[in-house]
Amino acid sequence: MRTVLRDISGRAESEEERGREIGGEISPLQDQLFLLETLMDNVPDSIYFKDRQSRFTRINRHAAARYGIASPELAVDRTDADFFTEEHAAQALRDEQEIIRTGQPLVNLEEKETLADGSVRWVSTTKLPLHDRAGNIVGTFGISRDITERKRIEEQLQRMAFYDALTDLPNRALFFDRVQHLFQRARRPLDNSMFAVLYLDLDGFKAINDSLGHQAGDELLVGTARRLERCLRPADTLARIGGDEFTLLVDEIGCEADATGVAARIHEELVAPIKVRGHEVFASVSVGIALSSAGFENPDDMLREADAAMYRAKTAGRAIGRSKAHPSTGA
Ligand SMILES: Nc1nc2c(ncn2[C@@H]2O[C@H](COP(=O)(O)OP(=O)(O)O)[C@@H](O)[C@H]2O)c(=O)[nH]1
Ligand SMILES: [Mg+2]
Structure with missing residues (x-):
């Protein structure tokens, strides 16, 4: 005990000189104060x-x-x-x-x-x-x-768990969480709001990787993410949920045309080439849309449908695919 006190207090000499009985059976008031000060100051x-x-x-x-x-x-x-x-x-x-x-x-x-x-x-x-x-x-x-x-470490862990390190966009987990919230809201009585999930996949991305290299591919992903961000309103969520796949959650839409309007804006944003390692690369995306009004059971189903609509658009060479499940859009 004495050694520990001496080490941390730096006052060992004076303590010794005055012959204090720290920790002894009878400890005068002065010693109690000294102990308190030692504790306070160290x-x-x-x-x-x-x-x-x-x-x-x-x-x-x-x-x-x-x-x-x-x-x-x-x-x-x-x-x-x-x-x-x-x-x-x-x-x-x-x-x-x-x-x-x-x-x-x-x-x-x-x-x-x-x-x-x-x-x-x-x-x-x-x-x-x-x-x-x-x-x-x-x-x-x-x-x-x-x-x-x-x-700081907690915040870092939070970032690692919910954001994509390459583009800094929300990741799959955070995107699902946001969609889940809207599903919960939709269960409330009198809620008539509509939202849409847009599923985006870059066209011909593999060729960019193969011809210009993986790093160029990464830069194109980041460049595309920044362009896509310009199409967002504050309440929307853009995420990178896989390799060259992005999703967009658009809340508070009035009708289907609002969702296809966002998709059209995305295509416009990507008309100009993106500079990647000294090359001008034209990025384009195929887009699939799922609307909450189609009555999906859960976020999983909604995303799967948006993905399927995207796939149909890609194979048909169309820019925008709509959710089959939505009665007014058809396939
Ligand atoms: N540069 C880069 N490539 C990736 C990343 N994640 C996935 N990829 C590649 O992205 C490609 C995506 O495949 P796909 O969409 O099927 O090809 P696409 O039809 O040519 O766009 C695959 O070749 C993956 O290897 C990444 O983080 N960086
Ligand atoms: Mg792709």
């Missing part, structure tokens, strides 16, 4: 104490460094508003007033801390009521652990 978390008006009465060294002040003493009598954005300070004040009112702690709050200088960190904070020896609540205290790195 934990890699921010610790603070505040009075009932949310003014700092004490913070530790880690917190001082985080708040951008030279020493912990400089925080005394100041408030969060002196160090954080107005919004953050207001939220902290609300939290602390609630703790004082209820006597209940707030445990592991995950919050995005923005300092006045604009720097952002994620922290996990536990805030508790501070009692005096008579049991009265005299303020609050809290401990904040920096979880920025964990958050």
Whole structure:
């Protein structure tokens, strides 16, 4: 225990000189304070104490460094508003007033801390009521652990799970999720909204790969993705769901012509060649459309039908294939 304290405190010499009995049976008040200070100043978390008006009465060294002040003493009598954005300070004040009112702690709050200088960190904070020896609540205290790195990795995992690394578009899983949401909405009574799934496959993509190389193929996929994005409205979802296959979820369409209109816009966007490794490549896609009004059971069925319609369009040499299942479009 002594060794550990010495290692982390860096005050071993003075401790030895004064002959303190850290951890001994009888520990004078001074030693208790010394222990507390050692703990406060060496934990890699921010610790603070505040009075009932949310003014700092004490913070530790880690917190001082985080708040951008030279020493912990400089925080005394100041408030969060002196160090954080107005919004953050207001939220902290609300939290602390609630703790004082209820006597209940707030445990592991995950919050995005923005300092006045604009720097952002994620922290996990536990805030508790501070009692005096008579049991009265005299303020609050809290401990904040920096979880920025964990958050960064979580976000990265989220991206890897739901986005395509090459084009940065949503992937199959996210696309299905979005379609699923619209199916759920459609089950609600009085919902008359219609949506469409467009299934796109690049024509002759294999030949690009074979003649210009795989990297050129990749660039064409990215270039096509950027062109397709121009055909979207904010609520739409464009995804890359396979090699040279893209899908588009178009919500809130009034009639079938709205969906074929989007397909026509896609063809227009792809009229101009895409520059790939110094070559001008003409990309074209075959498009299949499935409309929610055809009454599909689930997203799987709807996608399969859009895919089949695309395939029919491709084999027939037509630009746009419509869902057979839709009574008004036929095949
Ligand atoms: N460059 C590249 N090619 C891919 C990728 N994923 C799949 N492919 C290729 O894309 C082609 C797609 O096949 P298909 O649509 O049947 O060929 P198409 O009829 O010539 O367009 C296949 O040759 C795959 O090897 C990728 O990420 N990058
Ligand atoms: Mg293809």
